[in-house]
Amino acid sequence: xxxxxxxxxxxxxxxxxxxxxxxxxxxxxxxxxxxxxxxxxxxxxxxxxxxxxxxxxxxxxxxxxxxxxxxxxxxxxxxxxxxxxxxxxxxxxxxxxxxxxxxxxxxxxxxxxxxxxxxxxxxxxxxxxxxxxxxxxxxxxxxxxxxxxxxxxxxxxxxxxxxxxxxxxxxxxxxxxxxxxxxxxxxxxxxxxxxx
Amino acid sequence: xxxxxxxxxxxxxxxxxxxxxxxxxxxxxxxxxxxxxxxxxxxxxxxxxxxxxxxxxxxxxxxxxxxxxxxxxxxxxxxxxxxxxxxxxxxxxxxxxxxxxxxxxxxxxxxxxxxxxxxxxxxxxxxxxxxxxxxxxxxxxxxxxxxxxxxxxxxxxxxxxxxxxxxxxxxxxxxxxxxxxxxxxxxxxxxxxxxxxxxxxxxxxxxxxxxxxxxxxxxxxxxxxxxxxxxxxxxxxxxxxxxxxxxxxxxxxxxxxxxxxxxxxxxxxxxxxxxxxxxxxxxxxxxxxxxxxxxxxxxxxxxxxxxxxxxxxxxxxxxxxxxxxxxxxxxxxxxxxxxxxxxxxxxxxxxxxxxxxxxxxxxxxxxxxxxxxxxxxxxxxxxxxxxxxxxxxxxxxxxxxxxxxxxx
Numbered sequence: 001x002x003x004x005x006x007x008x009x010x011x012x013x014x015x016x017x018x019x020x021x022x023x024x025x026x027x028x029x030x031x032x033x034x035x036x037x038x039x040x041x042x043x044x045x046x047x048x049x050x051x052x053x054x055x056x057x058x059x060x061x062x063x064x065x066x067x068x069x070x071x072x073x074x075x076x077x078x079x080x081x082x083x084x085x086x087x088x089x090x091x092x093x094x095x096x097x098x099x100x101x102x103x104x105x106x107x108x109x110x111x112x113x114x115x116x117x118x119x120x121x122x123x124x125x126x127x128x129x130x131x132x133x134x135x136x137x138x139x140x141x142x143x144x145x146x147x148x149x150x151x152x153x154x155x156x157x158x159x160x161x162x163x164x165x166x167x168x169x170x171x172x173x174x175x176x177x178x179x180x181x182x183x184x185x186x187x188x189x190x191x192x193x194x195x196x
Numbered sequence: 197x198x199x200x201x202x203x204x205x206x207x208x209x210x211x212x213x214x215x216x217x218x219x220x221x222x223x224x225x226x227x228x229x230x231x232x233x234x235x236x237x238x239x240x241x242x243x244x245x246x247x248x249x250x251x252x253x254x255x256x257x258x259x260x261x262x263x264x265x266x267x268x269x270x271x272x273x274x275x276x277x278x279x280x281x282x283x284x285x286x287x288x289x290x291x292x293x294x295x296x297x298x299x300x301x302x303x304x305x306x307x308x309x310x311x312x313x314x315x316x317x318x319x320x321x322x323x324x325x326x327x328x329x330x331x332x333x334x335x336x337x338x339x340x341x342x343x344x345x346x347x348x349x350x351x352x353x354x355x356x357x358x359x360x361x362x363x364x365x366x367x368x369x370x371x372x373x374x375x376x377x378x379x380x381x382x383x384x385x386x387x388x389x390x391x392x393x394x395x396x397x398x399x400x401x402x403x404x405x406x407x408x409x410x411x412x413x414x415x416x417x418x419x420x421x422x423x424x425x426x427x428x429x430x431x432x433x434x435x436x437x438x439x440x441x442x443x444x445x446x447x448x449x450x451x452x453x454x455x456x457x458x459x460x461x462x463x464x465x466x467x468x469x470x471x472x473x474x475x476x477x478x479x480x481x482x483x484x485x486x487x488x489x490x491x492x493x494x495x496x497x498x499x500x501x502x503x504x505x506x507x508x509x510x511x512x513x514x515x516x517x518x519x520x521x522x523x524x525x526x527x528x529x530x531x532x533x534x535x536x537x538x539x540x541x542x543x544x545x546x547x548x549x550x551x552x553x554x555x556x557x558x559x560x561x562x563x564x565x566x567x568x569x570x571x572x573x574x575x576x577x578x579x580x581x582x583x584x585x586x587x588x589x590x591x592x593x594x595x596x597x598x599x600x601x602x603x604x
Contacts, residue, residue, distance in 0.1 A: 069509055089321045103392060104392060123571070124395070125393075127364055127365075130364060131363040141365065145323045145324055146324075147325065148516055150373070152261070152373040152514060152517075154263060154375065154496030155287075155375075155494050155495055156574075157495075157568045157569060157574060158514055158516075159566070161510075166538075168569045169322045169569055170568040172289045172383075172475060173291070173319070173388055174473075175475055176320070176322065177570075177572075178569045
């Protein structure tokens with residue numbers, strides 16, 4: 001069936017050049033597919049599949065990296081990835097982009113006047129896609145988290161305070177909260193306390 | 197265990213149960229089973245042994261600080277093929293039993309979705325995740341039993357970790373990362389995830405041969421708090437641990453099942469603090485209110501705020517612990533999720549480096565603390581030392597009201 005071939009092709013094509021989790025790709029594509037289930041057979045059907053594929057490709061042809069340390073344009077990619085609604089608030093020192101996902105996860109991205117995401121904060125029933133919102137800092141985060149687990153046995157909140165990256169993450173299943181920021185990218189007059 | 201007994205058997209049972217509950221105080225009036233007469237025969241409900249021994253010790257890795265461990269028996273459902281697993285962490289901060297596949301020898305059946313595909317779970321923690329299949333087991337804890345309970349078998353999957361699961365952070369699928377052979381989640385919730393996972397999420401996955409996909413799971417098929425599935429004493433638990441004056445090697449205590457169901461689990465005037473739907477209540481510290489605070493025997497210290505908000509320095513070699521130059525005697529107040537009731541808690545935070553360096557062979561540290569995310573207080577195991585803490589399960593009736601709540 002074309003349904004499967006389209007899904008498989010898109011997912012494979014995407015996996016090569018984007019760091020979007022596979023499960024969400026499928027869900028995203030399924031949304032498009034569901035909205036076209038009224039399609040008839042034959043040429044009309046394959047034409048519609050082409051449109052669907054095109055729309056799907058457009059949806060994900062946003063910046064490859066999103067989140068911490070990236071350009072403001074990456075906020076849109078995070079919004080698309082979370083299938084969330086976006087609310088933007090302008091303050092004197094920064095712009096706050098708040099993305100609310102249907103799952104209940106809320107991600108706040110703090111953007112400097114120069115257009116860079118200098119901090120992110122989150123809360124929700126489970127953590128957000130950390131690779132998505134930490135972008136280029138995900139590897140550093142992952143390594144530091146593993147090091148904390150290995151160095152002192154005992155379950156505890158996660159604290160990373162390294163040159164260039166601060167992460168605080170706490171909570172429990174159904175209620176996770178945390179924040180991450182790059183100290184040297186904080187705009188003048190903005191305290192780290194603002195990122196929450 | 198609910199028994200119908202008569203004559204000599206009944207007396208024998210009473211002696212046994214009385215001995216179990218009262219620790220040898222035979223025939224103490226307050227410790228008898230409840231009985232009722234109808235017609236010519238007497239029907240007696242004998243209480244189950246509802247006390248599971250717990251021990252704070254170094255754990256299976258030999259290096260755990262403030263971990264409360266217990267033995268858990270799992271059986272292949274409806275069989276006598278059972279296995280007792282030691283060194284399982286007792287955790288009021290989560291719900292559901294999780295066992296490392298490396299210590300599990302009983303062949304438990306895989307839980308399947310309605311389409312026949314295996315159900316596998318990715319459970320996130322603050323520093324990572326555990327990945328493994330949902331299997332079903334009969335669970336025996338002291339004299340209590342829950343049948344056909346969905347549990348997570350950590351790292352027991354042939355399926356590779358999906359990207360959306362790996363993106364939570366680092367894997368905690370090993371004994372060295374977990375520090376325990378498993379986690380016994382006896383928290384305020386009946387399932388680990390709840391309604392949020394009835395729709396597809398990165399938590400529950402169904403895995404056909406072609407690979408795992410995110411899937412919605414009904415509440416009944418999610419990993420369950422086994423206590424809620426007991427036939428009696430199923431409305432919550434108490435953790436009882438003695439007070440400590442300084443570091444100690446081990447500490448013995450009890451995990452008691454049921455609240456107000458037997459003579460050994462009455463509230464006895466403990467204050468009931470209702471918990472919200474996400475499992476949080478309110479802690480107020482330095483006039484600031486933190487609405488995402490919680491009590492969690494599975495956290496190993498007092499974790500709250502950070503250095504800049506508390507003024508307490510973190511340790512230079514371990515920034516996840518506080519290292520004040522002198523022990524800090526602090527005070528906060530806890531309140532139910534709607535703001536009432538409220539009560540003051542005093543606690544102390546000592547220099548973690550000194551604690552560990554001066555007591556290298558100890559595992560019980562009542563004054564261990566560290567920073568948290570800014571959203572609240574995580575009242576870990578030291579909070580339980582010298583305090584009987586009740587955890588009531590959502591929707592369950594107790595003499596203190598309907599759960600979820602904490603009482604102490």
